[in-house]
Amino acid sequence: MIHKVQKKKKDKGNKKNFIMPIYGSRDLEDPIPKYSMPEGSIDPRHAYALVKDELMLDGNSRLNLATFVTTWMEDEARQLMTETFDKNMIDKDEYPQTAELEERCVHILSELFNGPDENDTCGCSTTGSSEAAMLCGMALKWKWRDRMKAKGKPTDKPNMVISSSVQVCWEKFCRYWEVEPRLVPVSEGHYSMKTKDVLEACDENTIGVVAILGTTHTGEFEPVKEYNDALDKFNAETGYEIPLHVDAASGGFIAPFLTPDLEWDFRLKWVKSINVSGHKYGLVYPGVGWAIWRDSEELPEDLVFRVNYLGGEMPTFALNFSRPGNQIIAQYYNFIRLGKEGYTRILQSCMDTAEFLKEELEETGVFQSLIKQLHMPLITFRIRRDVDADFDVFRISEMLRHRGWLVPAYTMPENCEDDKVLRIVVKEGMSMDMAHLFMEDMRRILEYLQTDDHSAKKSNKNTLKQC
Numbered sequence: 001m002i003h004k005v006q007k008k009k010k011d012k013g014n015k016k017n018f019i020m021p022i023y024g025s026r027d028l029e030d031p032i033p034k035y036s037m038p039e040g041s042i043d044p045r046h047a048y049a050l051v052k053d054e055l056m057l058d059g060n061s062r063l064n065l066a067t068f069v070t071t072w073m074e075d076e077a078r079q080l081m082t083e084t085f086d087k088n089m090i091d092k093d094e095y096p097q098t099a100e101l102e103e104r105c106v107h108i109l110s111e112l113f114n115g116p117d118e119n120d121t122c123g124c125s126t127t128g129s130s131e132a133a134m135l136c137g138m139a140l141k142w143k144w145r146d147r148m149k150a151k152g153k154p155t156d157k158p159n160m161v162i163s164s165s166v167q168v169c170w171e172k173f174c175r176y177w178e179v180e181p182r183l184v185p186v187s188e189g190h191y192s193m194k195t196k197d198v199l200e201a202c203d204e205n206t207i208g209v210v211a212i213l214g215t216t217h218t219g220e221f222e223p224v225k226e227y228n229d230a231l232d233k234f235n236a237e238t239g240y241e242i243p244l245h246v247d248a249a250s251g252g253f254i255a256p257f258l259t260p261d262l263e264w265d266f267r268l269k270w271v272k273s274i275n276v277s278g279h280k281y282g283l284v285y286p287g288v289g290w291a292i293w294r295d296s297e298e299l300p301e302d303l304v305f306r307v308n309y310l311g312g313e314m315p316t317f318a319l320n321f322s323r324p325g326n327q328i329i330a331q332y333y334n335f336i337r338l339g340k341e342g343y344t345r346i347l348q349s350c351m352d353t354a355e356f357l358k359e360e361l362e363e364t365g366v367f368q369s370l371i372k373q374l375h376m377p378l379i380t381f382r383i384r385r386d387v388d389a390d391f392d393v394f395r396i397s398e399m400l401r402h403r404g405w406l407v408p409a410y411t412m413p414e415n416c417e418d419d420k421v422l423r424i425v426v427k428e429g430m431s432m433d434m435a436h437l438f439m440e441d442m443r444r445i446l447e448y449l450q451t452d453d454h455s456a457k458k459s460n461k462n463t464l465k466q467c
């Protein structure tokens with residue numbers, strides 16, 4: 001958010017612009033300005049209390065079913081992260097062991113994604129999939145430009161073929177790096193790109209096609225193999241070399257464990273790079289992500305900077321310089337702590353909970369899942385068209401919030417705007433017990449909303465109170 005608070009800052013007479021310490025009767029007396037730096041200092045205890053109290057108004061992250069991002073880690077992981085908050089990832093010469101752990105993580109991921117050559121793995125950590133998308137997108141653009149230059153062709157009109165259900169980071173990439181986004185529309189009941197539409201959007205200026213493993217809107221895995229095979233033929237016919245990038249922000253930590261036979265990764269010839277969020281199903285607190293290339297051939301040398309002012313000569317490819325090192329340490333912790341067995345167990349249990357919720361929601365007779373078969377622990381559901389409801393998903397979202405559940409309601413992308421949906425992302429911290437409690441609340445809400453006679457609100461006090 002870009003805050004514009006100038007007006008408030010000037011208005012020093014307005015009490016609203018000060019924090020009035022509630023502890024005034026004890027030992028905090030003076031109001032503290034909100035929008036300018038206070039003249040004096042206060043005791044750390046008081047500062048802690050003031051900030052902590054204000055944050056009580058935030059939602060409870062454990063009940064945040066909107067986010068894909070980790071909201072629970074075990075105590076040992078928290079402890080390790082706390083102990084390593086002071087490590088700056090960029091100081092690779094000073095913290096060679098942290099750098100080593102990052103490298104091991106890249107190798108582990110490259111292997112998990114079936115990289116073709118274990119002696120030539122290539123990748124880096126990022127602050128999340130968004131930064132990884134910028135880096136992988138740049139590599140695609142640079143490679144395309146080199147190909148065009150070699151053919152003596154103009155390089156001023158690059159485009160990228162993406163789904164209209166794409167996460168905003170790709171629209172950002174296109175705008176920031178001046179690439180025309182070719183949005184392939186999705187349609188109701190079919191929320192991934194059709195292969196034929198992908199090919200139609202491609203031409204000589206296409207720097208790459210982005211396939212999504214776990215779309216933001218419905219959690220579907222796009223058919224990467226189908227795109228790959230079609231592109232293989234298309235490239236052979238046209239002489240183009242249009243590559244695929246897989247946005248596996250969520251799916252990159254799901255498919256290798258739950259559907260290992262699904263070919264979506266470097267087993268496919270045209271998949272040149274993959275991004276994945278360590279802080280989603282990699283099970284680390286925000287923010288860590290990963291960009292992994294098929295091999296070093298796919299990452300143009302002139303994108304990599306080498307600096308020597310920290311001692312040693314370190315190659316870096318990142319948008320930021322300084323960045324916390326502890327999230328990478330936590331990622332490595334998860335890898336050795338959980339192993340494939342642990343990740344599989346946790347993800348299977350998330351899937352079971354998601355399937356349970358899907359069934360229960362459909363059993364209410366009010367809701368319908370947008371897709372029949374879940375690909376990841378995410379349920380997007382709408383109010384059935386044949387239910388004559390005088391409430392909408394936005395109202396349900398609001399009422400769930402009264403009980404602390406954070407469930408977003410939104411409209412689907414262009415072409416499917418009539419679909420107004422609710423979405424639940426099941427993460428490790430959402431136990432089956434919590435899912436039962438959620439359904440109890442959901443049923444109470446439906447009962448309340450479906451009571452025609454609003455005076456019933458009064459005669460049915462229990463229902464009302466518990467909503």
Ligand SMILES: *Cc1c(COP(=O)(O)O)cnc(C)c1O
Nearest residue numbers: 128129130167169216247249277
């Ligand atoms: C979450 C997500 C992103 C953005 O990832 P961050 O790690 O939050 O930056 C990109 N693409 C998809 C498909 C996502 O689900």
